[in-house]
Amino acid sequence: MVGNEILRVLAQRKFRSERIIALASERSKGLMVAYNGSSIKVEPLDEKAFKGIDIALFAASSDIGLMYGPIAAEAGALVIDNSSAWRMKENVPLVVPEVNSDDIRANEGIIANPNCCTIPLTVILNPLKNAVGLERVLVSTYQSASGAGRALVDELEDQTKAIAAGTEPQAVAYPYQLAYNVVPGGWRPEAEGYNEEEVKIVNETRKILHMPDLRITATCVRVPVPVGHGESVFLETTDKITAYEARTLFGTAPGVIVEDDPHAKLYPTPHNVAGKDEVYVGRIRNDASTKNGLALWLVSDNLRKGAALNAVQIAERAVEMGVITAGATRHRASDGQT
Numbered sequence: 001m002v003g004n005e006i007l008r009v010l011a012q013r014k015f016r017s018e019r020i021i022a023l024a025s026e027r028s029k030g031l032m033v034a035y036n037g038s039s040i041k042v043e044p045l046d047e048k049a050f051k052g053i054d055i056a057l058f059a060a061s062s063d064i065g066l067m068y069g070p071i072a073a074e075a076g077a078l079v080i081d082n083s084s085a086w087r088m089k090e091n092v093p094l095v096v097p098e099v100n101s102d103d104i105r106a107n108e109g110i111i112a113n114p115n116c117c118t119i120p121l122t123v124i125l126n127p128l129k130n131a132v133g134l135e136r137v138l139v140s141t142y143q144s145a146s147g148a149g150r151a152l153v154d155e156l157e158d159q160t161k162a163i164a165a166g167t168e169p170q171a172v173a174y175p176y177q178l179a180y181n182v183v184p185g186g187w188r189p190e191a192e193g194y195n196e197e198e199v200k201i202v203n204e205t206r207k208i209l210h211m212p213d214l215r216i217t218a219t220c221v222r223v224p225v226p227v228g229h230g231e232s233v234f235l236e237t238t239d240k241i242t243a244y245e246a247r248t249l250f251g252t253a254p255g256v257i258v259e260d261d262p263h264a265k266l267y268p269t270p271h272n273v274a275g276k277d278e279v280y281v282g283r284i285r286n287d288a289s290t291k292n293g294l295a296l297w298l299v300s301d302n303l304r305k306g307a308a309l310n311a312v313q314i315a316e317r318a319v320e321m322g323v324i325t326a327g328a329t330r331h332r333a334s335d336g337q338t
């Protein structure tokens with residue numbers, strides 16, 4: 001899902017390239033994937049696949065990222081990995097371009113793309129951090145099926161059809177039936193009753209915002225929506241900010257669109273945000289239950305800003321910053337120059 005979206009985003013943003021190759025497993029060898037009105041034949045991933053490649057956008061599992069990331073970097077490519085394999089490693093920048101693009105410079109060949117809930121959350125938290133300081137964050141997620149890959153999207157559709165036809169829906173890709181349901185789990189359990197996804201949001205948010213001691217906790221829930229993650233966020237700031245001031249602040253924040261007028265029934269929904277690039281924020285309220293509290297609701301397309309778009313934006317920034325010079329790796333690979 002993310003790989004196809006990366007190809008779409010590259011074409012839509014007219015990313016300058018001499019050559020684009022698509023890699024997947026042996027299973028997909030010879031398959032054609034769409035790119036810029038044409039198609040590319042999928043090649044199997046192997047150790048020689050990265051020769052002459054400047055940028056390697058990975059969208060496979062953590063195992064593949066761990067195994068092939070260093071091979072691609074060694075071959076001279078800047079690796080931007082969508083999996084969680086490298087995100088918390090000390091020498092690997094974890095980047096959301098609107099928030100910490102300067103961290104790109106510290107890369108040693110691999111840059112990690114954050115979790116699909118962490119990215120929009122930090123896009124919203126960063127302007128607040130800069131304007132009034134951030135003390136505490138409580139987030140509950142409403143995550144779509146596509147966040148778990150192609151298999152769960154297909155299963156949600158099959159289950160919905162089965163229920164409509166009066167037959168028994170099958171649950172294979174996820175521990176519970178997702179159609180007509182919400183599931184507060186499905187991720188690997190971690191310590192203290194949390195799960196892997198919740199721990200990722202906490203740790204990655206602290207790393208991206210450069211706030212290692214930020215008080216933050218998360219509850220992750222899967223909902224029967226194909227694309228688009230929602231997040232309900234309660235936060236406490238150091239200095240007071242009113243809901244009105246927060247709306248104005250988000251109105252000028254990079255990558256953010258404010259949709260916030262309950263009287264006009266205006267608030268972001270996954271259905272409307274799917275396919276869009278920005279993080280949408282609404283339902284902004286002062287939380288009277290605590291000092292300097294703010295409540296809000298955000299939605300972003302998990303396949304775009306939550307994955308593919310953010311990865312391509314990192315590549316664009318790396319090119320702008322001179323971290324990648326097009327063709328540099330070809331020289332390295334063929335002439336032995338660095």
Ligand SMILES: NC(=O)c1ccc[n+]([C@@H]2O[C@H](COP(=O)([O-])OP(=O)(O)OC[C@H]3O[C@@H](n4cnc5c(N)ncnc54)[C@H](OP(=O)(O)O)[C@@H]3O)[C@@H](O)[C@H]2O)c1
Nearest residue numbers: 001002024025028059060082083116146147149150302307
């Ligand atoms: N979906 C999201 O919203 C989202 C958001 C942020 C990050 N991510 C992360 O992005 C990565 C991809 O997620 P996805 O949702 O796109 O999953 P997906 O739809 O299941 O796609 C997985 C891709 O990995 C390839 N792959 C599997 N085994 C391989 C192997 N041995 N060698 C080479 N390629 C192999 C698959 O190719 P075949 O089809 O040939 O098996 C497929 O192209 C994951 O690490 C995920 O955690 C996903």
